[in-house]
Amino acid sequence: MLRYVDYRAWVDYVERIFRKHKAEPKTILDLACGTGIPTVILARRGYSVIGVDRSPRMLEALQGKIHGLPIATLQAEMTDFRLESPVDAAISLYDSVNYLLTEDELVRCFACVRRALSPGGLFVFDMNTVYSLSTFWGNRVSPRNVDGVASLWQNTFDEQTRISTLHLTFWEERKDGGEPARYEEVHQERAYTRAEVARSLKQAGFAEARFFNHGTFFPVMPLTTRMMVVAL
DSSP, rough: OOOTOOHHHHHHHHHHHHTTTTTOOOOEEEEETTTTTTHHHHHHHHHHEEESSSSSHHHHHHTTTTTSSSSEEOOBBTTTTOOOOOOEEEEEOOGGGGOOSSHHHHHHHHHHHHHHOOOOOEEEEEEHHIIIIIISSSSSSEEEEETTEEEEHHHHHHHHEEEEEEEEEEEEOOOOOOEEEEEEEEEEEEEOOOOHHHHHHHHTTOOOOOEEESSSSOOEEEEETEEEEOOO
């Protein structure tokens, strides 16, 4: 994903959100951290970070990058985890929250985060919008080729469930000149309205939710594809 995502810019944006909300966190929870690219960036900037992910293979990859950085890891589901000590802020990046396919799962996830935060702590996360999953991605096939990795993105959107399904196939060139290695993945994300997200956050114990067009502090618009949510 380093070929597609400017993770450093995403972390810059998170830090701007902290400053805008007059937050000076020392400890941060990175929920659904995956292999921990933002986790490592944050740790190198002086934060103590706890990376939580359901996948032991993802966490193993992260652990190989720690090299003395202030990073701890926890294998757990987004909807069922508990930290030993509270943190000052929590983040969840790259539409990880969209992978929760029911509002009940949203509430359970948000409740775990609320419990993990110190009083006054922020929860910052991004989501694909309804417009993004239903229309921007919608039902289409998109080929890509970046740095020797060819990929085919096949999206379908179910209007009834508001679930987007991505069938991803990619081929990576081999150094020995043989047939490219082929990999396949299936991803499902659900589109949530801002009202549904705000309601779920309130049910989980957050007092307020603010929504921004991702990368900015402008409001979410009808054609916004990705929104950043700040829960207080």
